[in-house]
Amino acid sequence: MSEPIAPQTTSTEADNQQPHQLIAELMEDAEAKRQMLMKIDAMQDITQAHRNARRSRIDYWAKQLEISPRTLDRWHSRFRKEGWSAIVPAVRADKGKVRGGKNWKPSTDYWVKFIQRTYKDGNRHSRRMNCSQVYNQVKAHARLELSLSDGEYPSHFFVYQVLEPLAKKPKIRHPGQGPGILIKTTAETLSVEYSNQVWQIDHTPLDILLTNEGYEILGRPYLTTIIDSYSGCVLGFYLGFAAAGSHEVGLALRHAVLQKQYGSEYELTNDWEPYGLPDYIVTDRAKEFKSKHLKHVAADLGIKLRYRAYPEQGGIIESSFDKNNKELLSLLPGYTGSNVQKRPQNAEKYACLTYKDLELVFTRYLVDHYNHHHPPGVYNQTRNQRWWAGLVGGQPRTIDEHRLDLCLMKTLPRKVQKLGSVLFKGLTYQADWLKDYESQWVVLRYDPRNIVALLVYSAEIEGKPARFLGMIKPRGNERDVLILRDVEDNKKQMRLEGRKIDQASILSERIALNRFAKKEIKTLKQRRRAEQDRINKKAPPINVVELRPTSSSTPESTPLDVPIAATDHHKHKSPPKPADERKSERASEIISFDWNQLMDDA
Secondary structure, rough: OOOOOOOOOOHHHHHHHHHHHHHHOOOOOOHHHHHHHHHHHOOOOHHHOOOOOOOHHHHHHHHHHOOOOHHHHHHHHHHHHHHHOOOOOOOOOOOOOOOOOOHHHHHHHHHHHHHHHHHHHOOOOOOOHHHHHHHHHHHHHHHHOOOOOOOOOOOHHHHHHHHHOOOOOOOOOOOOOOOOOOEEOOOOOOEEEOOOOEEEEEEEEOOEOOOOOOOOOEEOOOEEEEEEEEOOOOOEEEEEEEOOHHHHHHHHHHHHHHHOOOOOHHHHOOOOOOOOOOOOOEEOOOOHHHHHHHHHHHHOOOOOOEEEEHHHHHHHHHHHHHHHHEEEEHHHEEEEEOOOOOOOOOHHHHHHOOOOHHHHHHHHHHHHHOOOOOOOOOOOOOHHHHHHHHHOOOOOOOOOOOHHHHHHHHEEEOOOHHEEEEEEOOEEEEHHHHHHHHOOOEEEEOOEEEEEEEEEEEOOOOOOOOOEEEEEEOOOOOOOOOOOHHHHHHHHHHHHHHHOOOOOHHHHHHHHHHHHHHHHHOOOOHHHHHHHHHHHHHHOOOOOOOOOOOOOOOOOOOOOOOOOOHHHOOOOOOOOHHHHHHHHHHHHHHHHOOOHHHHHHH
């Protein structure tokens, strides 16, 4: 049986429909307007149809309107009783206003103002707060500060509805990896089936500016994070200003392997429970992960190193970095943002957090928030609960702490000085037991996050392994925590302050001393030459007399002050003389004496 064809309306009927069609034309939504016009046609057609054909017309229009025939039958019954007002949508008096729940306390207006104020305050002073974070603030305020129960405060949908005019940003969800966890590496494909099977390590510069205690900007710190692929728990991290290298990775690994204890200043609600040794470590192919140091660590701890085949295989750790930004850093002063083009203005102006401040809030965020939040797609377990449930044997593998010290901490050779002391970063470390090693070389191992205690090992000699000797602390220190970067910054600050001291007199004395030295100091050759010139000026003139003693010559015939050769050289030409005589004459030309006078003196 073919479906009946919708009747054609006449001009008279069109005139009668005109008021209702005008109502439809005033609708802004195109789909709502189309549905309204079809309702008008349906009501007219069903009303004018014969009683025997009315059921077929209801079935036809129900199919066109994509509703059940029973629903359309109810509409038609109301239409016959109430007229066109039965199908025309009523306009609410509070249309366009945000409507709250009847059981909400204190009131809907209170929550609207609280939501708007929280969002605006959270996006000032270089901070960035999204709608989900506003809802967390609403939920925390209602439960902890107002002691309200579920249903007595706004829902997640209501918060988004209030903030829609302020934050128009479409949310695009990722479909996820799907069932099972597979990690493709360059060597093999790993199927993650239990906790502590595969750990992933990566690092990133954090989008926040830190300062020292004098509020001088130090820059952005680097974060190295270790995550368990099965549970999604963060097992350890390292926070520092130096670009991440193999030693920073080793310190983060040491933090993840050991059990963690924190003091009351961290204000933790829960304990940081995940720890132990993994079977595999998966990283990208950066040079610090291919270093000999990390390979040595992995071999010593019995861990297999693997490298991701594709960057997408590290999505779980990249997701944690994104959550760090959205759930923590964006709420702190000094946040710079990950998008350079949309970076908050005056981030440097509001930066005020020190390294210790960030380490405190970041630790609490990981322990009380991140690890106690459910992982994506798992709603009946937190990350922490999933880690415990996925452990093989119920307990993680452990290792002696000193083996970790030997493999993972930074090293520095030092020579033991008098009284069992060593110098490190301008501090003097001393211990009585170290006196037995004076003038010997030892190896210091330390953690840059706290240098209050240094571990001392013997130096490796002729291939013999180093031995743990003991622990030393700085002399005169009363602090529990000494951060290496703070010590270096204090030394730098002292040097800068020292440059401001007026040193004009010191510099003037140095210049005068240098000029005096240049003037007075001479070389040995110059001093000898000067002395010889002085002697030559004071010495009397020397008369040189040439003496040729003969048998006939007498003192009276040849005066002493007249050279003999000068008196008769041109008068008589002497015949050639023998060679021996000529030699004696050449000798007399050099030094001449008055022979008779010499004989008298003898």
